[in-house]
Amino acid sequence: MSESLRASSLEGVLERIVFANEENAWSVVRLAVPGRRETVTAVGNLLGVQPGESLRLEGEWTIDRKYGEQFRVESFRTIRPATLVGIEKYLGSGLVRGVGPVMARRLVDHFGLETLEVIDERPERLLEVEGVGRVRSATIQKAWIEQREVRDLMIFLQTHGVSTTFAGRIWKAYRDQAIEVVKEDPYRLALDIFGIGFKTADRIAMSLGIPPTSPRRIQAGLLHVLGAASDEGHVYYPGGPLVEETARILEVQSDLVESAVADLALDRRVVIEPLAADSGGAVFLPSLHTAEIGIARKMEMLLATPTHPVSLDVEKALEWFEARRKIELAPEQREAIRKAVTQKALVITGGPGTGKTTLVNAIVQILEKKGRRVLLAAPTGRAARRLADLTGHEARTIHRLLEFSPKSGAFERNAARPLNADLLVLDEVSMVDTVLFHHLLKAVPSPCQLILVGDVDQLPSVGPGNVLRDVIRSKAVETVRLTRIFRQARESLIVVNAHRVNRGEMPVLRLETDDSDFWFVEREEPEEILSEIRDLVAERIPRRLGIDPVEEIQVLTPMHKGTLGATNLNAELAALLNRRTESITRGGRSFRLGDRVMQIRNNYQLDVFNGDVGRIASLDEVDREVRVRFEDRTVTYDATDLDELVLAYACSIHKSQGSEYRCVVVPLHTQHYVMLQRNLLYTGMTRGKRLVVLVGSRKALTLAIQNNRIEDRFTRLAKRLSESAAGASC
Numbered sequence: 001m002s003e004s005l006r007a008s009s010l011e012g013v014l015e016r017i018v019f020a021n022e023e024n025a026w027s028v029v030r031l032a033v034p035g036r037r038e039t040v041t042a043v044g045n046l047l048g049v050q051p052g053e054s055l056r057l058e059g060e061w062t063i064d065r066k067y068g069e070q071f072r073v074e075s076f077r078t079i080r081p082a083t084l085v086g087i088e089k090y091l092g093s094g095l096v097r098g099v100g101p102v103m104a105r106r107l108v109d110h111f112g113l114e115t116l117e118v119i120d121e122r123p124e125r126l127l128e129v130e131g132v133g134r135v136r137s138a139t140i141q142k143a144w145i146e147q148r149e150v151r152d153l154m155i156f157l158q159t160h161g162v163s164t165t166f167a168g169r170i171w172k173a174y175r176d177q178a179i180e181v182v183k184e185d186p187y188r189l190a191l192d193i194f195g196i197g198f199k200t201a202d203r204i205a206m207s208l209g210i211p212p213t214s215p216r217r218i219q220a221g222l223l224h225v226l227g228a229a230s231d232e233g234h235v236y237y238p239g240g241p242l243v244e245e246t247a248r249i250l251e252v253q254s255d256l257v258e259s260a261v262a263d264l265a266l267d268r269r270v271v272i273e274p275l276a277a278d279s280g281g282a283v284f285l286p287s288l289h290t291a292e293i294g295i296a297r298k299m300e301m302l303l304a305t306p307t308h309p310v311s312l313d314v315e316k317a318l319e320w321f322e323a324r325r326k327i328e329l330a331p332e333q334r335e336a337i338r339k340a341v342t343q344k345a346l347v348i349t350g351g352p353g354t355g356k357t358t359l360v361n362a363i364v365q366i367l368e369k370k371g372r373r374v375l376l377a378a379p380t381g382r383a384a385r386r387l388a389d390l391t392g393h394e395a396r397t398i399h400r401l402l403e404f405s406p407k408s409g410a411f412e413r414n415a416a417r418p419l420n421a422d423l424l425v426l427d428e429v430s431m432v433d434t435v436l437f438h439h440l441l442k443a444v445p446s447p448c449q450l451i452l453v454g455d456v457d458q459l460p461s462v463g464p465g466n467v468l469r470d471v472i473r474s475k476a477v478e479t480v481r482l483t484r485i486f487r488q489a490r491e492s493l494i495v496v497n498a499h500r501v502n503r504g505e506m507p508v509l510r511l512e513t514d515d516s517d518f519w520f521v522e523r524e525e526p527e528e529i530l531s532e533i534r535d536l537v538a539e540r541i542p543r544r545l546g547i548d549p550v551e552e553i554q555v556l557t558p559m560h561k562g563t564l565g566a567t568n569l570n571a572e573l574a575a576l577l578n579r580r581t582e583s584i585t586r587g588g589r590s591f592r593l594g595d596r597v598m599q600i601r602n603n604y605q606l607d608v609f610n611g612d613v614g615r616i617a618s619l620d621e622v623d624r625e626v627r628v629r630f631e632d633r634t635v636t637y638d639a640t641d642l643d644e645l646v647l648a649y650a651c652s653i654h655k656s657q658g659s660e661y662r663c664v665v666v667p668l669h670t671q672h673y674v675m676l677q678r679n680l681l682y683t684g685m686t687r688g689k690r691l692v693v694l695v696g697s698r699k700a701l702t703l704a705i706q707n708n709r710i711e712d713r714f715t716r717l718a719k720r721l722s723e724s725a726a727g728a729s730c
Contacts, residue, residue, distance in 0.1 A: 009056065010031070010033060010056070010071050011033070011034075011054070011056050011057070012031035012032055012033035012040060012054070012057075013031060013032045013052065013055075013081065013085075013089055013090075014029055014030075014031055014049055014052065014054075014055055015030045015051060016029065016030045016051060017049070018030060018041075020046070020589075026045070027043070027044065027045065027046035027049075028042075029042050029043075029046055029049065030042075031055065040069075041067065041068075041069070041070045041071070042070065042071040042072075042073050043071070043072055043073065044059060044072055044073030045076075046076060049076075049078070051089075052090045052092060053078050054078065054079045054080065054081040054082075054086055054090060055078055056079050057071060057073050058073070058074050058076065059071055059073045059074040060072055060074070078151065080116055081116075082113075084113065087113070087116060088104045088105055089104075090116075091103075091104035091115070092104030092105070096140065096143045096144055096147055097140075097142075097143035097146075097624050098136060098139035098140045098143055099143075100621055101621075107119075107126075111129075119141070119144050120144065120148075123137065123140070123144070124137075126140060126141070146171070149171060149175075149176055149178070150167050152179065153167045156182070157204075160208070166193060166195060166196055166200075168639060168640035169193050169195065169196075169640045169643070170182070170189065170193055172640050173193055182204060186202075186204040186205040186208060186210075187202075187205060187217070188201075189201045191227075194601060194644065195643050197224075205220075212250070212251070213256060215256075215259075215263065218250060218252060218256055219263065219264055219269070221246050221249060221257075221260075222257065222261060222264060223264070223270075224249075225242060225245050225246045225249065226242065226270065226285050227285070229714070230285060230288060230464040233461070233462075233463075233464055233465070233711075233713040234713050234714040235284065235288045235291075235292055235434055235465050235715040235716070235717070236283055236284045236288070236715070236716065237282075237283050238277070238278040238280060238281075238282060238283070239261065239278055239279070239280015239281045240280045242261070243257045243258055243261065243280060246260075261280070268286060269286065270284060271283070271286055271289040273289075287435065288434060288435065290438075291435045291437075291438035292434055292438075292715065292716060292717050292720065293720070294438045294442065295434065295437055295438050295441055295717060295721075296717065296720035296721055296723075296724050297724075298438075298441040298442065299345075299471075299476065299721060299724065300724040301446050302344065302444065302446055302450060303344055303345060303477070303725070305344075305447055306344070307344060307422065307447050307448070307449055308422060310367075312341060312366075312370055314337075314338050314342065317341065318362075318366075321337075321362045321365060321366055324365070327358075329358075329362070330355070330486075332482065333359060336480040336482070337359060337363060337366070340363045340451055340480075341363060343449075344449055344450070345449065345450040345452075345478070346450075346451050346452070346479075346480065347429075347451075347453075347468070347472055347477050347480065348360075348451065348452070348454075348479075349455060349479065350481060350483065351483075351495075351502060352495045352498050353485045353486060353492065353499075354483065354484060354485060355482055356482060359453075359480075360387075360391060360425055360453060361391050363425070363451065364393055367422070372423050373420055373422045374421065374424075375421040375423070376388070376394065376396070376424075376425045377397065377398050377424065377426050377427070378395060378397060378398070378427040378428050378658065379397065379398055379428055379431040379432050379436070380611050380658040380659065381397055381609075381632065382611075382613075382658060382659040383397075383428045383431070383658035384396055384397045385631065386660055397609070398426075398432070398439075399602075399604075401413070401443075402440065404607075406605045406607065409604065411439055411443065414439075414442050417443075418445040419443050419444060419445065421448050422447070423449045424449070425453065426440070426450070426451070426452050427454065428658045429453060429454035429467060429468040429471075430454040430458045430460060430461065430467075430468045430469075430657070431454075431462075433464055433465045434463070434465030434467060434715070434717065435464070436463070437467045452471065456472055457679060457682060458657065458682065458683045458686070459653070459654060459657060459680060459683045460713065461657075462610065462611075462654055462655070462657070464713070464715075465713065466713045466717075467717065470717040470718040470721065471718075473718040474717070474718040474720075474722040474725065475722060476721040476725035485499060492517055493510065493516050493517055494685065494686075494688055494692050497518055497685060498686050501681055501682050502678070504706070504708060506701070506702070507520075507685075512693075517690060517691050518693075519691070519692075519693045519694070520695075521693060521695045522697065523697070524697050526562070526563040526669055529563075529668075529695050529696050530563055530564060530568075530569075530572065532695050533555060533572075533573075533665055533667060534572060534573070536665055536693060537553050537555065537573060537576070537577070537665060538577060541553055541665075541693070545662075545663065545690065547662060549577055550577050550578070551596075552661065553661070553663045553664075553665065554651070554659075554661040554687070555649060555664075555666075556650070556651065556652070556653045556664055556665070556684045556687060557651075557653070557666070557672075558652070558653060558675035559652070559675050560652060562672075564669055564671065566650045566651055566652050569650035570646070570647035570648070571647075573647075574649055578594050578595055580592050580594050582619055583619070584619050584621065584624075584626055584639075584642075591616055591645065591647075592616065593616055593618070593619055594615060595647060596613065596614075596648045597613070597615070597616060597628060597645045597646065597648050598611065598614075598647075598651055598655065599611065599612040599613075599614075599644055599645060600644055600646055600655075603641070603644060606636075606637070606641070607633075607635070608635050611655055611658070611659070612630055613630070613659075614628040614629050614631070615628065616628055617629040624638060624639040626645075628645070653666075653680050653683055653684040653687075656684065656687045657683065659687060660687055660688075661688060661689065662688075662690045663688060663689075663693070664685075664687050664692050665693045666681075666684045666692070666693070666695070667695050667696055668694055668695070668696030668697065668700040668704065669700050670697065670699060670700050673703070676700060676703045676704040676707055677710075679710060681701075681704040681705065
């Protein structure tokens with residue numbers, strides 16, 4: 001509640017960002033204002049500003065009943081500071097790469113009030129300052145020019161009511177052509193710039209005078225809806241719902257949208273296939289259509305091409321493996337291995353403890369003994385490392401197996417330069433989306449055997465498609481489904497309960513006091529659950545197991561928002577587990593030295609991928625860089641790349657796929673109602689290796705187990721594969 005006093009303007013130096021919401025641009029900041037002893041609180045759209053900047057604000061003074069006097073901002077612009085202190089703060093704030101607080105002080109001590117003018121107009125004089133050589137001088141000059149161009153872009157974005165947070169990323173994509181590109185086609189932003197959605201691009205377009213019924217706008221809206229559908233896992237979208245959804249979002253007539261679909265199809269910007277259930281057909285983005293068609297064709301070719309002949313007595317091979325490993329294989333395992341070493345392609349699926357790893361070990365060792373060239377791969381770094389540890393054989397991520405080249409922006413391994421393999425074993429296939437699977441198959445030589453391993457009952461891939469389920473459903477490839485839990489695995493309550501949940505049964509619930517690897521801590525209210533999680537992660541579990549809470553405990557939650565969502569849990573746990581003060585802020589997001597972080601999109605230039613988890617190893621305020629140590633390398637991020645990182649003390653269950661953690665803590669509450677599903681809970685439970693702790697209400701647990709509704713994804717892969725298999729058998 002606030003009371004408006006008077007319209008006014010205000011100038012000051014930004015001291016601190018108290019709060020910034022990147023979704024709606026609302027910010028709370030503190031400014032040092034000449035003539036005022038205390039800092040002034042300003043609230044409003046101020047995203048993109050940085051501490052040390054001099055700002056001129058337009059707005060009005062208000063009295064908030066809770067927080068007192070505030071300046072409510074209607075518009076703002078940055079101005080050059082006019083005092084020595086202001087110039088020093090401005091330069092030392094991290095805005096200019098190569099200039100930190102120490103160098104800023106030296107520059108101001110030497111040039112005084114002319115400092116900014118010297119950098120702007122006579123940069124050769126920078127060599128007069130102690131510690132500035134030719135390399136540092138060139139770095140400062142380049143950064144100053146870049147910052148000036150970014151500033152121009154920020155002013156342009158402000159003029160059109162858009163958060164300036166994205167200015168650096170837009171400038172990085174288009175450089176000195178940024179403003180021209182945005183003016184010419186603002187809808188490119190939604191396609192080219194991570195974090196900018198259609199609504200933001202549409203707002204710019206409207207302010208530039210593009211009419212609501214413009215074909216360009218409607219086509220962009222259609223592509224936006226198709227892109228959103230692919231983000232939800234769909235490979236295509238039915239034409240009827242696509243037109244309805246687009247017309248609703250754009251507030252235009254359906255006939256205009258139908259015309260736009262036809263125009264996009266003529267330009268090959270979408271592909272339409274007949275669909276019996278929808279007169280509008282199945283509408284694909286071209287890349288997804290190409291990938292799905294390509295998978296079906298390559299699988300048909302693989303299955304039709306025989307392997308290079310090898311002399312193999314399967315029964316003797318099985319005896320050899322049993323003797324070497326000092327185990328006795330179960331009949332179903334022996335049968336699965338017979339199929340794997342004789343069939344061109346095979347799917348092995350099953351839950352935890354059913355012996356998938358034993359099968360992979362047997363297949364790899366038997367065929368390598370016969371001189372076969374064997375490659376092992378998995379979708380994520382964690383999954384690949386786990387596969388290597390379990391098999392004793394080198395395993396790589398799919399991206400590294402295919403040798404992605406940042407220079408060319410493409411995979412070096414492809415149809416023209418296939419993999420050197422007679423057998424490829426791909427693990428965690430439930431995580432693999434349609435596009436990545438297509439790229440992989442292109443690089444598989446036709447005589448190569450292919451074994452796909454995964455748990456079909458887990459969540460499907462984050463990206464579009466449902467590859468493992470579709471391959472099994474098509475019946476084009478022989479499938480071995482493992483159901484027997486072996487004796488050693490039966491001793492784990494994690495394994496037993498995962499299978500119970502997967503069958504729709506309540507898990508066996510043990511209290512924290514029991515010497516078990518599965519606990520249930522019953523709490524009803526979200527605040528109580530949050531309090532328990534804080535105490536479990538920071539105190540009770542580390543004390544009981546003697547483990548590092550940051551490295552070895554992962555909180556997995558069904559949702560991102562709310563008291564028990566990933567965003568709030570990360571804020572709570574970061575404050576609890578990391579007391580270091582060194583930090584860097586990007587928009588409203590702060591990272592501290594030592595924070596556990598996760599990459600949230602594939603960045604081929606940096607060679608980091610969606611779901612990679614690391615720790616912040618160092619912060620460089622001078623060069624505005626953050627270095628993150630992942631398990632096998634350290635990656636340097638500049639300020640514009642930081643929105644690809646999120647805190648990872650907690651993460652969504654979807655993001656945990658392919659990973660295993662020593663200890664997993666899962667909150668369950670009815671506020672997660674829309675996400676309480678059996679396969680979600682099952683996936684979360686199967687991520688824990690030493691301990692799984694469920695914290696929440698029995699009602700929420702029961703709802704999750706009873707809800708076996710699996711949302712179908714719009715794909716045609718199963719149909720294509722089955723048709724190919726039928727054609728090949730004729």
